[in-house]
Amino acid sequence: MTDLKLSPAAQANLDWWLTNPVTLPWREPIEELVSTGQSEELENAFYQxxxxxxxxxxxxxxxxxxxxNELMIGLATQGLVNYCLAEDADSKSRGIVVGSDTRTSSPTFVALVCQILVANGFRVWRFPAPxxxxxxxxxxxxxxxxAGIYISASHNPPSDNGFKCYWSDGAQVLAPHDQGIIQAVAAVTEILMSGDKGSITPIESDFDQLYIKTVLNEGLLTTAERTAKLVYSPFHGTGQYGVLPVLKQAGFEVVTVQEQMSPDGLFPAITGGVPNPQNQESNDLTAALVIAEKADLGISTDPDADRLGLVRPLEQSTAILDGNQTATLLGYFICQRLKEQDKLPTNGFLARxxxxxxxxxxIAADFGLKSYQTLVGFKYIGRLIEAHEDQGTEKFIFAGEESYGCLKGSYARDKDASVAALMAGELVAWLKANHQTIESYLAEIYQRYGYYALQPVDLKFPGASGFQEMQDLMAKLRQTPVTQIGQWPVSNIIDFxxxxxxxxxxxxxxxxxxxxxVIVRPSGTEPKIKLYTSYYASMVKGTSGQAYDQAMEQAQEQSNALKAxxxxxxxxxR
Incomplete structure (x- = not known):
């Protein structure tokens, strides 16, 4: 064997791949890399x-x-199966739901997942299409x-894919299940792939209609009041099967971005090839159509349609709302409308x-509601709903996250662009009827509560060396706590x-x-450390006209200084 220069972690993972019987069907290409001494490629493939x-x-x-790859998907599936059997004796008959987005590798992975589930005697509830x-x-x-298995890499580039695991409550897995599944995956010695002890039940189109009806039940306007003209793009993804029919059946006039309607995991009509609704270039065609159609709002969703971008028209151009602006607008609008309709529950809560x-x-405090904060990841919001609504006496109203995800209502336990798009469409229709704009509505909110100027920064750490750099940097932050950032002395540090x-x-x-x-955390899915800066401008409260403009300008200057x-x-x- 050629001498290899690998990190201890990469060597251990490589040894496992080359010796564990479960890896045998996928071993030959790796053995070729070893025999030719491809240390760098092996390090990047096995560093974690x-x-x-x-x-x-x-x-x-x-x-x-x-x-x-097929092995990692297979191990995750078999591990989930083994864990489900240990946790729930009825899990085979209850079954596991399997779905995916439109990525090119998704059909292969979905077929493998179903094959393994059936071989293990499970009933499979399978979406026949993305x-x-x-x-x-x-x-x-x-x-x-x-449980549920969803094959998707969300808004990542076409080269990526992923495995999302859901528990019986409809939320992505949390402790103790997440660690339990990881341990079960690590303990897998055989992936069952032959036999038909289980069965596959296709999820029929009547479920689509149930879903659409469920989302529409969250609406706050009548069909006649939904007078907005909307532009929509699914970014070659699944939103055309959920978001689009919701908007159409709600009564909105919807113009679609035809170049991005084909379900295509290569995302050919997305500038830059990355289907992320928060990117300006990804929304180029949506923005152009908003101007051409003189639409009230543009809406785009990522391939699995859990995040949405909102493109608002300006006099001669457009602007993309960030995730915090979207959460602010929808949260305030929902509370305001529910109160006006005398439907705001006294035991309600918002989450973020x-x-x-x-x-x-x-906003929650102003409307007499509770608010809860939780860790990053919408699965934690799902847990809040379970704790405070399912097992408590409170009523969930709305949750938002800066990464462009929202949920109104507790029908689902993950962020859903369909209900977010419905709320956004109703918002602009309501504003139009009341001779307001998104800009004036945001001003009303900031004048009421003050302005939180938030700016995210991503520090990228690619490859195996980058992963170690991330760990080292976080260790440094704890070993030598910062006492001053720019002009701001540190009040206190909360270490989670x-x-x-x-x-x-x-x-x-x-x-x-x-x-x-300032919040610092490594991404849970990508090789980068995420930095979030938040500057609160209390001087915006109670202002109007020129004083408001000046206060906002000053706030943005301070926010930029804090970010820098x-x-x-x-x-x-570093």
Whole structure:
């Protein structure tokens, strides 16, 4: 064997691949890399073993424990099967829901998942065609399935794919199930792939109609009031089977971006090839059609249709709302409309992740509601719904996250672009009827609560060396706590590694109230450290006209200064 220069982790994972009987069908290409001494390729393929992050496992398709491939999908599936059998004696008959987005490798992975489930004697509730995340979550709950498997890499490039694992509540798996599944996967010695002890039940089109009706029940306007003209793009993904029919059946006039309607995992008509609705270039065609059609709003969704981007028209151009602006607008609109209709529950609550705008807390308090904050990942919001609504006495109203995901209503336990799009369409229709704009509505909100200027920064750490760099940087932050960031002295630091449910995140508060702050955390699905800066401008409250404009300008200057200082501080530690 050629001498290889590998990290201890890569060597251990490689040895496992070359010796474990379960890997035999996928061993030959790796043996070829070993025999030719491809150390760099082997290091990148084996430097880590994919584990469940904030959205399951996700990565580049290819061989190795650090990538998505048939072996990793097979191990995850068999591990989930073994865990389900240990947790629930009825899990075989209850079944597992299987779905996917439109990525090119998804049909192969879905077929493998179904093959393994049937070989293990499970009933499979299978979507016969790509369907979105919101449908997946509702299907698990509707069919009372034991779990769900969704093959998708969300908004990642075409080269990627992933495995999202859902539990019986319709939310992505959390502790203790996530660690239990990881342990079950690690213990797999055989992947059952032959035999037909189980069965496959196709999920028929009547479920699509159930889903559409369920989402429409969350509406706040009548069909006659939905007078907005909308432009919509599914980014070659699943939104055309959920988001689009919801908007059409709601009564909106919808113009679609025809170049991006084909269900194609290569995303050929997306500028840059990355189907991320938060990217300006990804929304080029949507923005152009908003102008051409003189539409009231443009809406785009990523391939699994859990996130949405909103493109608002300006006088001669367009602008994309960020995830915090979207959460702010929809959260306030929903509370305001429910109150006007005398439907706002006194026991209601809003929810957000820690890295999402705290203005949702202010909105909740203003309307006499509770608000809850949780870790990054919508699965944690699903757990809040279970704790406070399913097992408690409260009523979930709305949740938002800065990464462009929202949910109204508890029919699903994951973010769903269908209901978010419905709310966005109703918002612009209501604003139109009341001679307002998105800009004036945001001003009304900021004048009421103050302005939270939030700016995210991504520090990328590609490859095996990058993964270690991320760990080293987070260790440095804990070993030598920062005391000053730019002009802001540190008030206190909250280390979530010491929390009851530990996670690798630091909240650095720059005022006593925790409104101006910096949050640092490694991404759960991508090789980067995410930095979130939040500057709270109380001077915006109660202003109007020129005073408002000046206060907003000053707030943005301070926000930019905080972002620059925070980024410089982190970069100095690399």
């Amino acid at each position: 073993r994919l584990e469940f992050g904030t959205a399951g496992i996700r990565g580049q398709v290819g061989l190795g424990t650090a990538r998505i 369907r979105q995340v919101g449908m997946m979550s509702l299907a698990i709950r509707h069919y009372q399935a034991a 992740t820690w890295v999402t705008t705290a203005i949702l807390d202010d 590694a010491e929390a009851a449910e530990p996670t690798n995140m630091l909240i650095i508060n720059l005022d006593e109230a925790g409104r101006t702050q 200082a925070s980024q410089a501080w982190l970069e100095s530690l």
